[in-house]
Amino acid sequence: AQSVTQLGSHVSVSEGALVLLRCNYSSSVPPYLFWYVQYPNQGLQLLLKYTSAATLVKGINGFEAEFKKSETSFHLTKPSAHMSDAAEYFCAVARDKLIFGTGTRLQVFP
């Protein structure tokens, strides 16, 4: 069975501050891992994905994530938050089907 856990349903940062959204996974086989962003009343947009190549994955909008097998983690980071980053972020794990974490709402304050 595979699953993901996102620690922290809400994260608030100031504009320009570091963004860190946490994701831990559980999988009996090497996982494929994804981060998606969702804006209100919209579908999901892929930020980045890990598919067993480089452990440090760079995505769109300045986001990146590092796959750490020893910690079973795939945390999402961005060095400097922007107001437009405010959204819901989902970590997901996939093999035959895509399973989502509970999501983290990111708020960015000026």
Next chain:
Amino acid sequence: GAVVSQHPSRVICKSGTSVKIECRSLDFQATTMFWYRQFPKQSLMLMATSNEGSKATYEQGVEKDKFLINHASLTLSTLTVTSAHPEDSSFYICSARARRMNTEAFFGQGTRLTVV
């Protein structure tokens, strides 16, 4: 990039009627499509997985007779909510995956269903 179009984006229907939601892959052949349901401020819950030409595989707790899924072609899947009730009101999202794209799935814009 791969585009998935979901229609309609919003629908309001009367209780007891049926509603059909379409999900189309516009520039690739979707061998697998997924249907999710999302409650306000919650995560996406996988309802079912459909492979082209096969019957959909439903997740535990999802009524297959209520949520009819058809994946008759490589570019179209439909979700029909039959005899809709207010508790079926939700945000429904489809996603599509092609064999050549490994496990990456692309998402439609979602459909906001309100049953009155």
